[in-house]
Amino acid sequence: MTMLLLGNTFLFDQNENVSHLGKVLVIYYSYSVNANTEKIAKIIQSLTRANMYKIDLVEPFPDMPHEAFTQRIREEQAKENYPAIKTPNIDISSYDCIFVGGPVWWHTTPLPLTSFLLETDFKGKPVVPFATSESNPREFLEDFAKIAQNARILNGKIFGYVWQDEQIEAKVAQWVKGLQL
């Protein structure tokens, strides 16, 4: 715990409230130019001093107009055709709490995050799902919990319209500070 003594007043480190999560890792996937999910990941990092890991594809998605892209994603999802991702160089067992997030794609986890979840063993660690979406997150959290192997799922959260939300830092902080291992 860090404290500063100013006169007779103790000022506590602003991160003190989230040290209860121990050693934290934030794993995320983010796709759009707004990088909404990445923004949430970075706020969590600044609150918890977490290490970060961004899920990356072996072959990037092709550049195509938004409508064509979303249509293609819908088809790939229906076929359960999950893309190859780069092998993550992370040691799950060395963390006390792992945040895992991505954008909602067609009401569920985005393909690269699904790939990651299908090949990851969380070894009984506390896992906190998070997502960003526009309007309709639907089954993201339920689907996440179904496929995250050996994860002890904590209270996940979905954030909407991140890029235009001036209160987003405060909202993320309130949620993170309220989490219990």
Ligand SMILES: Cc1cc2nc3c(=O)[nH]c(=O)nc-3n(C[C@H](O)[C@H](O)[C@H](O)COP(=O)(O)O)c2cc1C
């Ligand atoms: C292929 C695709 C599917 C999407 N499906 C949904 C959806 O079902 N529900 C929703 O609310 N938003 C949906 N969105 C919007 C994204 O979830 C939202 O813009 C998110 O914040 C993007 O995060 P990012 O900037 O980290 O990529 C979709 C976006 C894409 C590209």
